[in-house]
Amino acid sequence: MYVRRLELVDFRSYPRCVVEFEPGCSVLVGPNGVGKTNLVEALGYVSTLDSHRVATDAPLVRAGATSAVIRSEIVHEHRSLSVELAIEPGKANRARLGGSPVRRARDVLGALRMVLFAPEDLALVRGDPAERRNYLDHLLVARQPRYAGVRADYERVLKQRNALLRTAYLARKTGAGTRDLSTLDVWDVHLASHGAELLAARLELCAALGPHIAKAYDAVAAGRGRAGIAYRSRVPIEPADRESLSAALSAALVESRPSEVERGMTLVGPHRDDLLLTLGELPAKGYASHGESWSMALALRLAAYELLRTEGIEPVLALDDVFAELDAGRRERLAELVGSAGQLLITCAVAEDVPAALRGARYEVSEGEVHRA
Numbered sequence: 001m002y003v004r005r006l007e008l009v010d011f012r013s014y015p016r017c018v019v020e021f022e023p024g025c026s027v028l029v030g031p032n033g034v035g036k037t038n039l040v041e042a043l044g045y046v047s048t049l050d051s052h053r054v055a056t057d058a059p060l061v062r063a064g065a066t067s068a069v070i071r072s073e074i075v076h077e078h079r080s081l082s083v084e085l086a087i088e089p090g091k092a093n094r095a096r097l098g099g100s101p102v103r104r105a106r107d108v109l110g111a112l113r114m115v116l117f118a119p120e121d122l123a124l125v126r127g128d129p130a131e132r133r134n135y136l137d138h139l140l141v142a143r144q145p146r147y148a149g150v151r152a153d154y155e156r157v158l159k160q161r162n163a164l165l166r167t168a169y170l171a172r173k174t175g176a177g178t179r180d181l182s183t184l185d186v187w188d189v190h191l192a193s194h195g196a197e198l199l200a201a202r203l204e205l206c207a208a209l210g211p212h213i214a215k216a217y218d219a220v221a222a223g224r225g226r227a228g229i230a231y232r233s234r235v236p237i238e239p240a241d242r243e244s245l246s247a248a249l250s251a252a253l254v255e256s257r258p259s260e261v262e263r264g265m266t267l268v269g270p271h272r273d274d275l276l277l278t279l280g281e282l283p284a285k286g287y288a289s290h291g292e293s294w295s296m297a298l299a300l301r302l303a304a305y306e307l308l309r310t311e312g313i314e315p316v317l318a319l320d321d322v323f324a325e326l327d328a329g330r331r332e333r334l335a336e337l338v339g340s341a342g343q344l345l346i347t348c349a350v351a352e353d354v355p356a357a358l359r360g361a362r363y364e365v366s367e368g369e370v371h372r373a
């Protein structure tokens with residue numbers, strides 16, 4: 001799979017911009033702040049409907065404009081597919097696939113499989129559990145796009161259940177009396193069912209990822225320490241089949257009901273889970289050095305990339321501003337690991353930071369413009 005064409009209209013710093021790519025390595029070079037990351041961010045958005053830098057869409061729209069458009073053309077198994085996304089903050093994204101409008105933007109997920117590694121990924125190791133849950137869920141969707149629907153269903157039920165708990169909480173706090181919470185039982189059934197489906201998929205994914213993470217970390221850090229992952233949940237996760245997980249979630253919801261009513265929110269379920277990352281015996285978070293955390297974050301992305309590849313999906317790989325952070329040894333080892341990627345997009349401020357083996361097509365990025373050198 002590769003991206004043949006990217007067109008941006010009012011996306012970030014670009015009023016309009018068109019870039020044509022080829023398979024193999026493409027290096028986007030330019031001084032700081034000219035818009036290199038904006039280009040890979042746009043492709044990342046096509047792939048996940050999320051930005052790797054911001055949690056809301058507003059910053060993605062060029063200052064002064066009301067909406068942004070990302071058009072891309074993706075070639076997969078000799079067939080070309082166009083994906084168009086219109087982003088208008090506060091409204092649902094509109095999307096077209098192969099020129100035709102689709103009902104929901106998430107219907108385009110799967111058209112572009114991409115793994116993006118960027119400096120922000122340090123948050124995978126050092127940041128909140130939400131970062132690690134997103135990592136897992138985006139990878140789930142890249143493997144099997146139908147999980148976008150599973151996650152959306154879970155979040156919809158969670159939102160409604162939380163709204164009910166919150167109303168009861170506020171009524172009690174303000175002395176407006178108690179609220180009838182009998183409908184909570186219905187939401188519990190749905191939450192346990194969708195939650196178990198998401199949980200089972202995440203657990204299966206973690207098991208599949210584990211060996212790839214250990215291998216990638218070993219390669220990046222030259223054998224210094226063994227990296228591991230373990231899924232952490234308040235709900236018993238064994239046995240890990242959907243039926244048992246659903247029963248475990250239901251029981252946990254019953255048990256935590258008094259505290260949930262007390263605090264006005266749902267306290268158990270996949271939205272509260274975490275991924276424990278370890279280096280040797282120690283958790284990476286709070287213990288790993290800056291360099292180790294960086295290698296761990298890179299290993300997580302490389303493992304995602306390798307897993308997809310072993311499952312017959314050749315994703316686009318993007319490395320945003322990565323090489324400036326690495327010492328010479330790590331640069332060369334990374335070059336060996338990613339050199340055979342079907343399409344590799346690299347951004348950098350200094351072209352010489354990129355190992356010679358990866359210096360393919362070169363694109364000069366200047367304020368608002370991209371030119372093939």
Ligand SMILES: Nc1ncnc2c1ncn2[C@@H]1O[C@H](COP(=O)(O)OP(=O)(O)OP(=O)(O)O)[C@@H](O)[C@H]1O
Binds near residue numbers: 031032033038
């Ligand atoms: N919504 C927006 N409207 C207008 N300009 C924006 C918007 N969002 C970001 N920018 C501008 O885009 C530029 C940053 O682009 P980007 O992050 O792609 O830079 P870069 O070339 O990757 O830089 P670096 O090498 O420092 O990482 C900044 O100048 C910023 O002001």
